[in-house]
Amino acid sequence: MPSKETLAGAGEILRALAAPVRIAIVLQLRQSQRCVHELVGALGVTQPLISQHLRVLKSVGVVHGERTGREVMYRLVDDHLAHIVVDAVAHAEEG
Template identity: 80%
Template sequence: MFVVTPDAGSSPELTLPHSADRPAVRPAETRPVQTLSAAGDLLRALAAPVRIAIVLELREHDRCVHELVETLGVAQPLISQHLRVLKAAGVVRGERHGREVIYRLVDEHLSHIVVDAVAHVEEGAGK
């Protein structure tokens, strides 16, 4: 259960209720609902296997659509659709070079989320 606590004159914040095995959340650990919502939007944008693969590829090198199509073996319209989702979420940005658009990650924080998720799954596979 989550508790939303409105603060006079500011955004509401989300606080986890306390339980016997989890201490009460200190005020420094509360987050505005808008921040949590934006984080949820970002995680949803990263939640497709093709988008995860795109992020992993862009972590290595900036790439254009046809390079991602070749590397990932996915149809061009599907790559373009996934790039639009990632771009709208602020994960990637594109820069036009002549007829091609070169895509790159906005920052390394985003690739760490994906790399950590993949590593977590791979570590669990060996158990």
């Protein structure tokens, strides 16, 4: 059985993934790394909203941002979380 700390961390990650915009961000980053304005264009939501959701995902270790010149390029930390999101979307589509 995982430790209480591990279970709490898993709960934080799942809570962070619970917002539809964050799910869409993970799906976008699954394809390739993106900067904020690319996510704004792809998802059709405002820059402040994208930035807020990226902060949440970054705080639980789902995404990592790396500055390249004036842009910050975001990428998924690993593929495990993308699989969770893809499976959840597939399950919802079957529903």
